[in-house]
Amino acid sequence: xxxxxxxxxxxxxxxxxxxxxxxxxxxxxxxxxxxxxxxxxxxxxxxxxxxxxxxxxxxxxxxxxxxxxxxxxxxxxxxxxxxxxxxxxxxxxxxxxxxxxxxxxxxxxxxxxxxxxxxxxxxxxxxxxxxxxxxxxxxxxxxxxxxxxxxxxxxxxxxxxxxxxxxxxxxxxxxxxxxxxxxxxxxxxxxxxxxxxxxxxxxxxxxxxxxxxxxxxxxxxxxxxxxxxxxxxxxxxxxxxxxxxxxxxxxxxxxxxxxxxxxxxxxxxxxxxxxxxxxxxxxxxxxxxxxxxxxxxxxxxxxxx
Amino acid sequence: xxxxxxxxxxxxxxxxxxxxxxxxxxxxxxxxxxxxxxxxxxxxxxxxxxxxxxxxxxxxxxxxxxxxxxxxxxxxxxxxxxxxxxxxxxxxxxxxxxxxxxxxxxxxxxxxxxxxxxxxxxxxxxxxxxxxxxxxxxxxxxxxxxxxxxxxxxxxxxxxxxxxxxxxxxxxxxxxxxxxxxxxxxxxxxxxxxxxxxxxxxxxxxxxxxxxxxxxxxxxxxxxxxxxxxxxxxxxxxxxxxxxxxxxxxxxxxxxxxxxxxxxxxxxxxxxxxxxxxxxxxxxxxxxxxxxxxxxxxxxxxxxx
Numbered sequence: 001x002x003x004x005x006x007x008x009x010x011x012x013x014x015x016x017x018x019x020x021x022x023x024x025x026x027x028x029x030x031x032x033x034x035x036x037x038x039x040x041x042x043x044x045x046x047x048x049x050x051x052x053x054x055x056x057x058x059x060x061x062x063x064x065x066x067x068x069x070x071x072x073x074x075x076x077x078x079x080x081x082x083x084x085x086x087x088x089x090x091x092x093x094x095x096x097x098x099x100x101x102x103x104x105x106x107x108x109x110x111x112x113x114x115x116x117x118x119x120x121x122x123x124x125x126x127x128x129x130x131x132x133x134x135x136x137x138x139x140x141x142x143x144x145x146x147x148x149x150x151x152x153x154x155x156x157x158x159x160x161x162x163x164x165x166x167x168x169x170x171x172x173x174x175x176x177x178x179x180x181x182x183x184x185x186x187x188x189x190x191x192x193x194x195x196x197x198x199x200x201x202x203x204x205x206x207x208x209x210x211x212x213x214x215x216x217x218x219x220x221x222x223x224x225x226x227x228x229x230x231x232x233x234x235x236x237x238x239x240x241x242x243x244x245x246x247x248x249x250x251x252x253x254x255x256x257x258x259x260x261x262x263x264x265x266x267x268x269x270x271x272x273x274x275x276x277x278x279x280x281x282x283x284x285x286x287x288x289x290x291x292x293x294x295x296x297x298x299x300x301x302x303x304x305x
Numbered sequence: 306x307x308x309x310x311x312x313x314x315x316x317x318x319x320x321x322x323x324x325x326x327x328x329x330x331x332x333x334x335x336x337x338x339x340x341x342x343x344x345x346x347x348x349x350x351x352x353x354x355x356x357x358x359x360x361x362x363x364x365x366x367x368x369x370x371x372x373x374x375x376x377x378x379x380x381x382x383x384x385x386x387x388x389x390x391x392x393x394x395x396x397x398x399x400x401x402x403x404x405x406x407x408x409x410x411x412x413x414x415x416x417x418x419x420x421x422x423x424x425x426x427x428x429x430x431x432x433x434x435x436x437x438x439x440x441x442x443x444x445x446x447x448x449x450x451x452x453x454x455x456x457x458x459x460x461x462x463x464x465x466x467x468x469x470x471x472x473x474x475x476x477x478x479x480x481x482x483x484x485x486x487x488x489x490x491x492x493x494x495x496x497x498x499x500x501x502x503x504x505x506x507x508x509x510x511x512x513x514x515x516x517x518x519x520x521x522x523x524x525x526x527x528x529x530x531x532x533x534x535x536x537x538x539x540x541x542x543x544x545x546x547x548x549x550x551x552x553x554x555x556x557x558x559x560x561x562x563x564x565x566x567x568x569x570x571x572x573x574x575x576x577x578x579x580x581x582x583x584x585x586x587x588x589x590x591x592x593x594x595x596x597x598x599x600x601x602x603x604x605x606x607x608x609x610x
Contacts (some may be wrong), residue, residue: 075574090340125522129589145522169422176520184518187508188527194570195500198563200554200585203563213489215591216479217430217450221497224529230589233582240570240578250507251567255560257510258503262556265499270381273545277538280505284434284535286520 004165006031011059011081012073013037013046015127015234017096018136020070021051022168026138036062037133038073060088068165071097071109076238079108086112090119094118094158100185100235102149102178105240110151118158121149123181124171125189129230142170149178167232186246190239191254194247196228197236309470311336314371316364316386317378318342318351319430319537321403323441325375326356328474331443333558341367342438343378354568365393373470375413376402381543384413391417399423399463405490405540407454407483409547415456423463426454429476430484430494434535447475454483491551495544497557499552502541 008030010017017035024030035052036059037043046056056062063069063085073081078099089095095117099105102121113119126144128135146166150159163173176184203214203222220225240247264272313335322340329335340357341364342348352360361367368374368390378386395401400422404410407426410530418424431449433440440520451471455464468478481489508519508527523531545552569577 074321094586134387147522184432184514184522187511188519189513189522191507192504192527192530194566195504195563197582197585198566199497199500199552199559199590201581202496202558202562204584204588206492206555206558209489209492214493217452217489218493221495221501221533222461222493224533225497225586226589228529229582229585231582231586233579233586236582237575237578241573241575244570244573248567248570250511251563253507253511254504255563257507258500261499261503262553263552265549268546270542270546273542274538276506277502277534277536277541279509280502280534281536281538283505283509283520 002028003031004029004161004168005067007066007068008026008033009069010035010052011037011062011069011071011085012022012077013052013055013133014072015131015135015140016124017070017072018046018049018051018133019126019138019140019170020072020098020138021085022138023141024165027168028168029046029168030068034062034066042133048134049133049258051133051136059085063088063090063093065090067093068162069093069095069218071095071099074232074235074238075099075101075105075242076234079112082109082112086114089114089117091116092118094120094162096120096122096162098122098124100189101237101243102147102181106178108150115262118155119151120159120162121151121156121178122162122166123147123149123185124166127231129227131232131235139170141166144171145207146171146173147177147181148173149181150175151247182243183246183249186243186250190243190247191250193228193231193236194240194251195254196225199225200229308336309334309466309473310372312367312371312373313338314374315340315357316342316367316374316376316390317382318347318360318438319377319431319512319513320359320436320440320445322375322377323351323356323438323442324431324445325352325377325403325441325474327441327443328446329470332473332475333358333471334470335373337365339371342473347438354438354441364390368395368398369395370395372398373467374398374400376400376404379543380404380406380410380547381539383410384417385415387414387529391419394419396421397423399425399467401425401427401467403427403429403546404495406548407452411454411483420598424456425459425464425467426456427467427471428452428490429471430462431476432536434532436537436540444475446450449476451476451478452486453478453480454486455480456483461570478600487548488551488554491548491555495548495552496555498533498536498541499545499556500559501530504530505534506544552560585589 013035021033032053035055043055071078124141124146126140152243166173318340326338338357340360348360376383429446429451431445453468471478
């Protein structure tokens with residue numbers, strides 16, 4: 001594959017940015033990759049791993065002359081970063097991002113960008129419970145979805161070019177409207193994460209069960225929750241604060257449903273429980289058939305490939 | 306390793322029983338393995354896979370002459386099965402089980418057993434989201450805990466022999482009192498399962514997000530929940546009905562905590578969220594250090610080994 005952009009600048013050098021750099025290099029999608037991170041420690045680690053051609057000491061230097069600038073910082077930092085890089089952007093350049101929430105990012109970033117720059121928000125649905133510049137790998141996006149969320153009046157050519165970049169990094173792409181994106185993600189990702197965080201917190205609080213018991217005997221179930229609940233705290237704080245309404249709506253529905261199941265347990269309504277569990281099993285089959293997971297039993301003993 | 310029992314009878318031939326048979330054969334722990342399942346279809350499948358030396362058409366025939374009888378049926382069926390096999394048990398034999406709840410199983414099984422038979426309840430903390438006689442494999446228990454829950458006045462020799470069998474099948478063993486077992490499991494397994502079932506049900510109910518969107522875009526988070534929520538409906542119905550009090554207690558604590566986090570989201574208390582998520586991340590590290598999981602990123606693309 002030939003290069004899609006001459007120079008790509010990555011702002012923020014964590015799991016997603018470092019994986020993007022590895023994936024762009026794997027397919028030769030960018031002639032040059034520059035990078036910037038606010039923390040000197042992160043910049044040093046990124047230089048050591050070497051996934052950028054140049055790690056710059058200022059955001060302005062990193063974006064200068066870049067054809068594509070991807071904001072890979074927590075959602076709550078997007079606005080500040082956009083304001084900082086705006087004066088240094090090349091005319092005709094495209095700014096994109098990888099935030100998990102889209103309406104709030106659009107509202108925070110768009111007002112800062114000059115008129116001669118394209119803005120193409122995107123969100124790759126991929127991640128692990130690890131974070132930082134050393135955690136990236138080229139295969140992270142393979143066969144995963146990346147949702148492109150064009151703003152009103154977006155330039156078709158700029159949008160398609162960002163989509164081609166993600167396809168080149170191994171992802172499948174789709175377009176979605178910002179508010180709908182935020183609702184879909186509240187269901188499939190944001191609410192489940194908050195629930196996992198909560199359950200792990202409860203286990204830790206309980207006095208009559210020791211931490212070492214919880215840890216030793218964390219059979220499948222709790223162990224999967226701890227994996228989810230180990231994700232980056234800053235990123236997730238920002239997700240919940242910026243996708244507040246959709247997350248709270250889904251959590252409200254969740255609580256309603258949980259109370260119905262609790263009531264079935266209390267009253268001994270085995271048929272209700274059985275029917276409910278049979279229905280959720282079918283949803284799992286749908287996911288496997290859609291190719292977003294494997295049918296192989298996973299019980300926590302996966303070896304690094 | 307030499308055989309620990311001459312004849313082992315497995316009653317119920319699903320994931321756990323078939324895995325036990327494969328694991329006992331791998332280490333030569335039983336001279337002969339017999340089996341029985343209520344459904345003719347299951348018996349036929351078990352005969353076809355061939356993990357038992359003999360699959361019998363009645364429970365009485367399967368347990369006749371057996372030194373160890375392991376009840377591998379859903380918790381709600383344990384009492385009926387115990388009553389059925391009691392008259393056919395050999396004097397000096399040991400009856401064990403693999404139920405996920407222990408107090409209810411002891412109350413259902415013990416009254417049926419003759420005085421000349423030992424009863425040693427046990428619970429291997431291992432499983433996958435698959436069920437049935439074709440889903441078993443010899444490695445299921447490797448490096449997993451099996452909790453032995455001796456009844457009052459239990460024969461030490463009989464208890465130790467059951468523990469040795471589980472160790473021979475690859476498991477680590479520990480002893481625990483029945484009520485404490487049920488509380489620990491409510492925290493680490495039963496409540497998390499109910500929560501996962503609930504979240505998957507909510508996603509399915511939501512009208513504004515289509516099923517195909519939920520399925521296509523099930524990033525990590527929801528996907529892990531669907532894996533948990535795909536577990537055997539009969540088994541889990543029985544778990545919740547028989548470990549009712551501990552499960553409801555933990556769910557009550559969970560709801561309390563979830564409301565506190567929802568309130569932090571609503572009021573924009575980012576510090577509270579950040580601190581909470583930082584604490585849960587540390588618990589995950591404890592689990593990895595305790596060797597019950599791996600640090601390798603798992604994002605749903607595990608290949609069958």
